[in-house]
Amino acid sequence: MDSGSVALLRELLAETGWLERARELGVALRATRSPGGLLLVGTPDEEPWHLTAHLADEARFSGLAQLTPTLVRWAPPADAPAHLRVGIERLERAARGETLFVLAEGEAPVPLLERVDDARRTGATVLAIEGGDRELAGLAHDCIEVPRDGLVTFDGAQHLVSAAAGEPERRPGLRERLARLLDKVSGPQLTD
Numbered sequence: 001m002d003s004g005s006v007a008l009l010r011e012l013l014a015e016t017g018w019l020e021r022a023r024e025l026g027v028a029l030r031a032t033r034s035p036g037g038l039l040l041v042g043t044p045d046e047e048p049w050h051l052t053a054h055l056a057d058e059a060r061f062s063g064l065a066q067l068t069p070t071l072v073r074w075a076p077p078a079d080a081p082a083h084l085r086v087g088i089e090r091l092e093r094a095a096r097g098e099t100l101f102v103l104a105e106g107e108a109p110v111p112l113l114e115r116v117d118d119a120r121r122t123g124a125t126v127l128a129i130e131g132g133d134r135e136l137a138g139l140a141h142d143c144i145e146v147p148r149d150g151l152v153t154f155d156g157a158q159h160l161v162s163a164a165a166g167e168p169e170r171r172p173g174l175r176e177r178l179a180r181l182l183d184k185v186s187g188p189q190l191t192d
Contacts, residue, residue, distance in 0.1 A: 009156060018152055018160065021144050026164030028127055028142050029055075033097035035065040039090065039124075040101050041072040043112060048103045051158045058166030067165055069101070091115040096123030102140070105131040105154045113139065129157050 013019055032038045038055070042048040052071045059067035076085045092115070094100055100119045102108070108116075108130070116139050120126045128143035130136045131154060137143050146157045 009160070013152065013160075016151060018157075019164075022157070022160035022164040023167070025127060025129075025142060025144055025161045026167065028125065029067060029099060029101065029161070029165040030064060031125065032066040032099040035059075035068045036070050037098040038067060038069045038101060039072050039094060039098060039119075040069045040103070041088070041091065041112070041115075042103045043106070043109060044074040046103070046105065047071065047073055048158075050155070051101075051103060051162060054159065054162035055165065058162055062166040062168070064166065088115065091119050094119035094122055094124035099125045099127060102126065102128040102130070102136060103158070104128065104133055104136055105146070106133070107131075108133050108136045116140075129154070129161065 010019060029038065040048050040052050040055070048071070052069050055067050055069045059065060059069075070086055070090070071084065072086050072088060072090050073084070074088050076087050078085070088111075091100065100116060102112070102116055104112070113135055116126055116136070120139055120141075126140045128136055128140040129146060130140075130143055131146055131148060137145065144157055144161070146152060146154045152160070
């Protein structure tokens with residue numbers, strides 16, 4: 001998806017809440033402490049190659065080395081280059097300061113859920129883009145659910161999150177902070 005398509009998608013989704021959720025997950029990805037500490041894993045049938053490439057691009061373009069992902073694979077070939085030989089056992093060494101980013105469009109298999117749970121217990125932050133898997137969502141510190149019949153596709157959600165991860169952080173201005181404060185104070189407005 002090129003930048004023009006992403007811009008059009010953002011325009012279409014401006015009032016839906018999708019952009020805010022993508023930004024929240026993008027900010028969480030940026031909290032990874034060091035290069036190599038962002039671990040991307042999918043299911044045994046679907047490795048997240050596409051998102052890996054987009055996050056590598058975002059890391060390079062934004063100058064945020066911590067966004068450089070480590071693709072974790074279920075059965076990497078022994079003759080693959082070193083960066084493509086990282087096996088699922090890497091999750092056993094996940095630690096505080098690292099982020100485990102899980103992609104599962106369908107139901108996550110039990111071996112993946114067990115490894116995610118172990119990584120969470122050792123202090124890794126768990127994030128996910130998932131298709132309605134309650135167990136995976138329960139293990140994640142933050143996640144985005146992408147319904148099959150929703151406005152955004154699973155692929156589209158990955159694009160939104162990766163683009164948001166590379167955006168410069170922006171602090172809300174005075175006008176935005178005041179508007180939020182007034183919304184909290186006044187509560188919902190009833191009309192006759």
